[in-house]
Amino acid sequence: MGEVVSHTISNDATEKLASILIYIELEKNEFLLKEGEISDLVYYVKRGLLRQFCYKNGKELTEHFACEENIFICLDSFFCRKPTHAAIEALEPTALYGIPYEPFMSLVRECGEISLMYCRIMEMMLTGIQKKIFEFQFETANERYQRFLKERPDIIQRVPLLHIASYLLMSPETLSRVRAGILNGSA
Numbered sequence: 001m002g003e004v005v006s007h008t009i010s011n012d013a014t015e016k017l018a019s020i021l022i023y024i025e026l027e028k029n030e031f032l033l034k035e036g037e038i039s040d041l042v043y044y045v046k047r048g049l050l051r052q053f054c055y056k057n058g059k060e061l062t063e064h065f066a067c068e069e070n071i072f073i074c075l076d077s078f079f080c081r082k083p084t085h086a087a088i089e090a091l092e093p094t095a096l097y098g099i100p101y102e103p104f105m106s107l108v109r110e111c112g113e114i115s116l117m118y119c120r121i122m123e124m125m126l127t128g129i130q131k132k133i134f135e136f137q138f139e140t141a142n143e144r145y146q147r148f149l150k151e152r153p154d155i156i157q158r159v160p161l162l163h164i165a166s167y168l169l170m171s172p173e174t175l176s177r178v179r180a181g182i183l184n185g186s187a
Contacts (some may be wrong), residue, residue: 013113020103026050026090033088038081039074041098048094049158053166056088062167065091065155069119079168091159134171144168147180 009017021143022041026032030076033039043050045066052064052072063086066072077084078101107114135147145168156164165175 009113009117010130013111016111017099017114020047020100020107020136022098022100024098026094026095026096028090030090030093031087032090032094032096033074033084033086035085035087036083037077039077039084040101042071042073042078042104044096044097044099045070045072046095047090048090048096050088050094050096051159051163052086053126053163060163060166062185064158065147065152065157065163065167067154073121075125078118091163120166141168141170141174142178143182144170145175 004107024032026048034045034134040091043066045068047068049065049067050072051075052066053060053062053064057062063073074086074088076082081101102116108118109115135144139147148164148168161175162172165172168175170178
């Protein structure tokens with residue numbers, strides 16, 4: 001989850017961080033992480049589009065989309081070192097960088113600049129989660145879709161409507177009615 005954290009670090013800290021990066025390329029529909037695996041990386045998307053989702057009652061429920069310049073992480077699995085309930089799939093050919101858990105935590109302990117960057121990433125993740133919970137508790141289906149259109153125009157044309165409906169906690173039929181209402185001017 002999350003946009004890029006704007007935080008400048010020194011050349012020395014940048015070199016330390018660069019030394020532990022893992023470059024990953026995925027084809028469309030390829031999995032970065034499967035349910036039951038332990039998430040060992042913080043990810044930064046250089047190019048492409050990923051979807052994080054879980055299975056419930058035989059259905060896929062989309063939790064998050066990440067595209068260019070997004071940082072994301074499977075929080076529970078990464079920090080608790082336990083198998084994830086989620087899967088991450090490339091919706092387009094995707095290039096990303098991974099920052100492995102152990103070397104990253106060592107750098108966080110050793111380098112104040114990286115520690116501060118880490119805190120900023122966690123702040124961004126936690127405030128994003130809180131915002132999503134609040135919005136999804138109190139917004140109507142139409143309000144959720146309108147917000148998604150406004151906040152994620154980079155995603156709307158790139159993701160199948162089935163995944164968007166799942167992310168917005170509505171059925172594909174409800175999403176179709178919401179979109180029809182917008183097109184007809186009744187929203």
